[in-house]
Amino acid sequence: MFTYTLRRLLLAVPILLVISLVIFLLVDLAPGSPMSEIPLTVPPDVRQKMIEALGADQPVFVRYLLWLKQFFWIEPMTLFDHWFGTSIVEGQQRILSWQSRSPVFTIIGQRIPQTLTVVGTAYLVGILIALPIGIYSAYRQYSFFDQLGTLFAMIGFSVPTFFSGTLFIIIFAVWLGWLPTKYDTMLEVTDWSSFMQQVKQMALPVMTLGLANAATISRYMRSSMLDNMQMDYVRTARAKGMREKTVVLRHVLRNSLIPVVTVIALGIPSIFGGAIITENLFGVNGIGAALIGAIHANDLPMVQTLAFIFAVLIVLFNLIADILYGLLDPRIRYD
């Protein structure tokens, strides 16, 4: 298993290099200038100076190599310096956002917590709702509960978040007045009342995203349970006189979770990607919102860096999913 992981990690290096090049070139093809947000009253020679200061006038491969160095060496070392008080890369140019001229990673660092608390919680809530629904729906296939679960999943699948989110705002914020419509990024949790406030303002976006997540995962769980319920080993467990609870929650569930855990792991990178629509709808100032803002402003370094981080996460969680599969299924041996 260890050598397998190592081999996969080594293999990931060339894959990611190719991905980074493709991302860099594709994003660079996009029309527009980093100065498009600057007022037209700024004289052309000043404008030219500003572009030079950003390094935006350099040929694309020079910028690519610089970006590679910045991403893989300067940025990690900046973090290192920050943690251990050293000054290895002090004064070296970090990846700068063309839009705000501050380091891209500083911005990401500010945005990540919002995204993780809201989108991450929604993912977790989705899983916690989906698993019991999927398990019980399969155990009582075609029962009233199962039909209800199917309806729930269909709604979660087919209703887009901008609709369900707006609906939730109308019901819970406008009509009932229980929850705030907007997410306040500045809120700091210091005591019980501010904690409750945080929970309240998270409720609507979490519900919106959680519904969509739960729909998908509950279907996976249900069909995996149904597949396994047909298996001969289930009959064996019953023939041994095991209680129904043991048969379903130990024998069947343990086997059914294998593909579901994989699906869940593969879905985790999408948390970091944020939920563009939902974040915008509720004013959650997260990664999704940052990406949209950067695209609008032609902020190529920001877009390139975010897209690449996303690619790294996908490759990483693919590996994690494979490793989990191997850990959960004793028949699979990696070596």
Added chain:
Amino acid sequence: MPDGALPVLDVRGLKTVFRTRSGEIHAVNSVSFMLRPGELLGVVGESGSGKSVTMMSLIGLLPSPPAEVRAGQVMLGGQDLLRISPRELQDVRGAKVGFVFQDPMTSLNPVFTVGSQIMEPLIRHMGLTKAQARDRAAELLALVGIPDAKARLKAYPHQFSGGMRQRVMIAIALACDPDVLIADEPTTALDVTIQAQILELVKDLRQKLGMAIIWITHDLGVIAGIADRVMVMYGGQVVEQGPVAQLFSDPRHPYTRALLKTIPSLTGERSGRLQVIEGQPPIMTAAPTACPFRARCAHAFDLCHVENPARRPLDARPVGEGHDVACHWSPEGA
């Protein structure tokens, strides 16, 4: 076989129906049989004759829906298994009745160790602690002839061959020292040498442990070698039943006779080509009102088409205890 002993298992008038979208299938029709302590009852009959469904009905192993046990009585240790609650039935399964299935490749749970799967019924029924159950599981593995049992407890099913997995299944079935072991074609999926080994093992265990066994098989040769009594099934019914020697030397039902002719003989001269029974087994879409074998029977006459024959004794003993047959026709000289 102690002839007069009280039966450990007494099944009367068992009826099982599958309710499918295209109508009902009467898979088991008024099956009655009994099993004396320590006895080995062989059950034969071609595919679809209702052998498995009968045995699974006894202990509630059929998925319901679609299966429905409509009538009958299954007496085991003073209890009627068809009348007790599902939870009480769970206490019987694996404790008083052990079950070995046909396909050892899929009958074990792939994600649990062999040891934990043997330990489960021990903890559940005998109230052993984990440590006690582990010791007992190692003993059981050794008993079914798996070398280095203690270390093998930690193995997963996929690390075992088919024959070894079937040994594990036998160990699980025997774990709680059951009164009855039901083996549903336990050797069909194995190759011939392994079949012989498993057969030897069961013979040996029967000597040691003394449980009664129901052995379902297609192989009449196996029955001749190990069974005390034979029950022949056709179309969800018992068509002939009797002590093994009597049934083999004097088969009365045309179906039994045909079955016996399908066995290739190693000794004696070849009596022409090996026989096959022409035709298909019936699919019972309704409760039978005529003999289920009539369409394939060379001796069928008018009565066979209008009346389903009841089992009648062929010796002085009542039906079920001696040799009996469910057939209107009698061979000449009988």
